[in-house]
Amino acid sequence: MFEIFGIPSNALFGQLLIGLINGSFYALLSLGLAVIFGMLNIINFSHGAQYMLGAFVAYLLLQYIGLGYWPALIVAPIIVGITGMIIERTMLQWLYKLDHLYGLLLTFGVALIFEGVTRNYFGSAGLPYVLPDSLRGGQNLGFMFLPNYRAWVIVASLTVCFGTWFVIERTRLGAYLRAATENPALVRAFGINVPRMITLTYGFGVALAAFAGVMAAPIYNVSPQMGSELIIVVFAVVVIGGMGSILGAIVTGFGLGGGEGLTKVFFPEASNTVIFVIMAIVLLVRPAGLFGRRA
Amino acid sequence: MEQRTAEPVATPDVQPAAWRTQSATILFVIMVVGLIVAPFFTYPLFLMQAMCFALFACAFNLLIGYVGLLSFGHALYFGWASYLAAHAAKIWHFSPELAILTGTATAAVLGLLAGALAIRRQGIYFAMITLALAQMMFFFALQAKFTGGEDGIQAVPRGFLFGLIDLRNEMAMYVVVLVIFLAGFLFIYRIIHSPFGEVLKAIRENEQRAISLGYKTDRYKLVAFVLSATLAGAAGATKAIVLQLASLTDVNWPMSGEVVLMNLVGGMGTIFGPVVGSFVILLMQYKLSIVGEWVLVIQGVIFVACVLLFRRGIIGELANKLRIKL
Numbered sequence: 354m355f356e357i358f359g360i361p362s363n364a365l366f367g368q369l370l371i372g373l374i375n376g377s378f379y380a381l382l383s384l385g386l387a388v389i390f391g392m393l394n395i396i397n398f399s400h401g402a403q404y405m406l407g408a409f410v411a412y413l414l415l416q417y418i419g420l421g422y423w424p425a426l427i428v429a430p431i432i433v434g435i436t437g438m439i440i441e442r443t444m445l446q447w448l449y450k451l452d453h454l455y456g457l458l459l460t461f462g463v464a465l466i467f468e469g470v471t472r473n474y475f476g477s478a479g480l481p482y483v484l485p486d487s488l489r490g491g492q493n494l495g496f497m498f499l500p501n502y503r504a505w506v507i508v509a510s511l512t513v514c515f516g517t518w519f520v521i522e523r524t525r526l527g528a529y530l531r532a533a534t535e536n537p538a539l540v541r542a543f544g545i546n547v548p549r550m551i552t553l554t555y556g557f558g559v560a561l562a563a564f565a566g567v568m569a570a571p572i573y574n575v576s577p578q579m580g581s582e583l584i585i586v587v588f589a590v591v592v593i594g595g596m597g598s599i600l601g602a603i604v605t606g607f608g609l610g611g612g613e614g615l616t617k618v619f620f621p622e623a624s625n626t627v628i629f630v631i632m633a634i635v636l637l638v639r640p641a642g643l644f645g646r647r648a
Numbered sequence: 649m650e651q652r653t654a655e656p657v658a659t660p661d662v663q664p665a666a667w668r669t670q671s672a673t674i675l676f677v678i679m680v681v682g683l684i685v686a687p688f689f690t691y692p693l694f695l696m697q698a699m700c701f702a703l704f705a706c707a708f709n710l711l712i713g714y715v716g717l718l719s720f721g722h723a724l725y726f727g728w729a730s731y732l733a734a735h736a737a738k739i740w741h742f743s744p745e746l747a748i749l750t751g752t753a754t755a756a757v758l759g760l761l762a763g764a765l766a767i768r769r770q771g772i773y774f775a776m777i778t779l780a781l782a783q784m785m786f787f788f789a790l791q792a793k794f795t796g797g798e799d800g801i802q803a804v805p806r807g808f809l810f811g812l813i814d815l816r817n818e819m820a821m822y823v824v825v826l827v828i829f830l831a832g833f834l835f836i837y838r839i840i841h842s843p844f845g846e847v848l849k850a851i852r853e854n855e856q857r858a859i860s861l862g863y864k865t866d867r868y869k870l871v872a873f874v875l876s877a878t879l880a881g882a883a884g885a886t887k888a889i890v891l892q893l894a895s896l897t898d899v900n901w902p903m904s905g906e907v908v909l910m911n912l913v914g915g916m917g918t919i920f921g922p923v924v925g926s927f928v929i930l931l932m933q934y935k936l937s938i939v940g941e942w943v944l945v946i947q948g949v950i951f952v953a954c955v956l957l958f959r960r961g962i963i964g965e966l967a968n969k970l971r972i973k974l
Contacts, residue, residue: 390772396772396775396776444952444956447956448955448956451959453771453772454718454771454772454775455955455959457718457720457772457775458908458912458951458954458955459951459952459955459956461905461908461951462947462948462949462950462951462952462955463948463951463952464948465905465944465945465947465948465951466944466945466948466949466952467948468944468948469941469942469943469944469945469946469947469948470945472941472944473940473941473942473945581901585779585780585783585901586780586783588776588779588780589776589780589783591776592769592773592776592777592780622791625787625790625791626784626787626788629780629781629783629784629787630784632777632780632781633765633781633784636765636768636769636777637765637768640768640769641769
């Protein structure tokens with residue numbers, strides 16, 4: 354063990370690690386927001402609630418049908434993604450021609466419904482989610498102790514983030530998607546079913562949030578308000594990074610998570626607010642966001 | 649927001665009836681008379697609270713309805729004004745009118761700072777920035793010593809208005825709140841119908857064109873933002889004196905959502921909509937307090953239903969049906 358600026362390396366890197374974990378959730382969520390915004394022109398306020406639902410579905414799968422962590426990592430995002438697609442088909446699709454703000458208001462209502470229902474059935478207190486045996490324990494790296502699960506979360510979210518980036522930027526499907534974002538009418542004229550693509554995009558964005566939720570379940574308690582607290586920070590992350598670039602969302606998410614972790618070490622009182630302060634500074638210096646284009 | 653798609657109000661070919669041209673005045677008189685007689689029939693405390701929220705909602709409507717800016721962080725001004733007013737009255741022993749002024753001034757300053765940042769981005773980003781800034785100030789309120797953290801500031805003395813009138817008397821307090829509410833309401837009405845208000849509406853309809861006509865739209869937006877924050881602050885400060893309480897609920901994001909809901913239900917961009925909306929929502933909360941947490945679900949359902957089916961809100965629909973301006 355050694356010290357950096359008078360802080361034991363274990364504490365420093367431990368907080369940095371927690372920060373990066375948060376950062377991976379910021380990255381996954383802001384990525385989903387950006388993908389949804391690109392196709393639907395809607396800021397999905399219920400994103401946090403859908404992240405929370407992912408955690409709850411994983412919890413319920415474990416409690417009631419004994420489905421463990423690994424299957425839940427696949428099944429929960431699919432279930433939440435399907436509910437998302439139902440929401441898109443029954444509600445969101447009527448709003449595309451209206452001002453963006455109505456989408457925000459509608460999804461805000463949806464978030465309230467999800468949060469209210471889970472609060473009624475599970476209370477506000479958190480429910481513990483038991484870690485799978487295969488991910489218990491950790492490695493001693495000399496300068497810090499690295500719990501296996503945390504390492505897994507970072508690796509998994511990085512993989513999913515870059516997978517998403519790859520699909521959107523480097524595949525034919527992604528090309529359709531980007532084309533439909535630019536000019537849906539023209540893409541439809543080429544015989545591509547754009548409305549279905551929009552539905553699937555929303556489902557996918559929501560599933561990303563649920564995936565983050567499942568990964569968060571063993572780290573934080575599963576609680577109804579876990580999403581609403583997170584989504585506001587993610588909004589700040591999105592304002593900082595801009596929604597124009599997928600890599601931008603990933604880099605901003607991880608970077609801000611790490612920065613937040615370091616703040617916890619050096620100036621703990623500000624750890625809740627540091628991202629908002631950074632947002633204010635970015636707005637002053639680069640109003641369009643770090644990776645954004647001027648709207 | 650809706651205006652661009654809404655069909656223009658048809659011009660009647662005969663001289664319009666007096667009640668049509670004077671509809672706003674008539675409704676205003678009805679509202680004033682109603683608020684004067686109401687305390688004899690129902691709880692004055694409920695009415696006072698409702699008027700505070702009505703002023704809050706009207707202040708919010710100034711932005712969303714007339715400049716087209718959706719602020720999702722208006723709890724910031726409402727809540728911090730209420731903290732400062734409560735603190736001024738309780739610790740500094742200010743008289744109630746000075747305490748309310750202190751709270752209102754605080755909101756004006758916060759509105760200037762947050763507004764200057766938020767107007768640097770448009771549309772959906774504006775909503776996210778205002779929400780994030782409000783959340784930042786929520787954390788300050790949570791950590792700061794003077795706000796009392798989870799307890800809030802309790803047992804705020806109502807004190808003596810101008811050192812003379814004892815506001816512990818429910819009727820005296822009621823008159824004060826009524827005067828503040830009506831003053832705020834008329835002030836907003838005046839803003840909307842001034843040349844300044846016309847420019848705001850021009851920005852709402854087409855900001856690019858307003859810029860090309862030579863208007864410095866950023867300045868107009870900022871002034872409108874500060875006015876809206878200040879009036880929201882006046883509402884929050886008054887609420888702190890009336891309920892003798894300032895708490896975290898007032899600065900947290902669900903409060904910002906609530907004021908949006910009040911506007912949505914009543915009708916954004918109508919003068920009376922926010923008033924009606926806030927009374928409806930508060931009444932609902934009182935009546936539904938037995939169902940506990942389901943209130944959140946019900947609010948969510950109202951949000952969804954309003955956005956999908958009922959975007960004009962109660963007053964907006966009424967005005968549309970009767971073809972009058974309200």
